[in-house]
Amino acid sequence: MAPTAETLTAERILEATEEVLRRHGPAKATVVDVARALGVSHGSVYRHFRTKAALREAVTKRWLDRTSQELSGIATDASRDPETRLRDWLATLFAAKRRKAGDDPELFATYMVLTDESGSAVADHVADLTGQLARIVESGVESGAFASPDPARTARALFQTTGRFHDPCYAGDWTRPDIETDFTAVLDLLVRGLRTS
Amino acid sequence: MAPTAETLTAERILEATEEVLRRHGPAKATVVDVARALGVSHGSVYRHFRTKAALREAVTKRWLDRTSQELSGIATDASRDPETRLRDWLATLFAAKRRKAGDDPELFATYMVLTDESGSAVADHVADLTGQLARIVESGVESGAFASPDPARTARALFQTTGRFHDPCYAGDWTRPDIETDFTAVLDLLVRGLRTS
């Protein structure tokens, strides 16, 4: 077997695909381009990914998982009180999205196209994030800080109500000057609804 | 002056434009089509609307205003308590949007295209709706049912947090079976955050 650097792995294909998507955009990125970037024939790519759609979905999943990872640390950090963790978690999610959208709008638009066509990757990602929120809510219920008859349901509500600050369909609003004010107002309202009265 | 039915007015042009948009869709609806439907030359249409974009925006504004009207009655009905009014107002908004999206998806898609290209019509509409919400919140503060240091700000937060149930970008989710559950969960959380503890 040739050395690792020259072995064609799924991982190397995903990296090359990301690069091709970054360069060409989602409309013009072809499997042939990916193969060319790797110096192989496009038939070899199809040995690792059944279809172009599967390849794109794998890239999307990787990208989404990076965000999940960044947040899971906050969700499970038992050393801080649940309200602080909740605020921090949502603020970090918002900041991460806004940074991605602001730093490289074209790449962000590329991933918006990918997530739109992705079958279950986005749903899985949302389920993951909602699960993290549920953990925070559960911590709060246990410590007596939060009231919630059904933390999973409350977590869904928290995720959905804050959509304006993490859902890509609102990316255009994230540069507005009063977005921070709006974010604070929403968070205050939600936390108030969550606290034990 | 010829009888009203034959006089070319802005109103008649708007009606004809709606019909042309309904028949042809936003991509294929032309000013020439509108003029043909009215039995006049397209030059006459340009006497009433400076550009095609202005004509489309006027149609959009009319369409949005119809929804505002439907809701304003609830917002100003002082005979019912604020919490009931708030829940009713949001439920009515959700129901209206879901009905429009479900009954005639193509027409709804048409208006999504129009609102996307409309300059200020959507912003004005959102400001109108947020103003109605602010009235309800104010009523609640006056009656002692709600706590809010800044009703206008709270109204914005209420509108934004419920986006999933009225923003067209989520129209695809409105047919999901558990959407009603989600709506109730969100409303419960928000109302709890609003009530005087």
Add this chain to the structure above:
DNA sequence: GGACTGACAGATATTGAAATCTGTCATCTG
């Protein structure tokens, strides 16, 4: 023999010439 290639058929995207549309305006009409 397992990984890779490249020719191939059908599907999709690109391209440029022709058709249509937008917006203007000199002219007409009642």
Add this chain to the structure above:
DNA sequence: CAGATGACAGATTTCAATATCTGTCAGTCC
């Protein structure tokens, strides 16, 4: 003379021919 017309220039869209891509697979190469 107020309101309507239709020819026109430049911009945009359509359409069909052409090129490229996707996904397969028989065959090649370590």
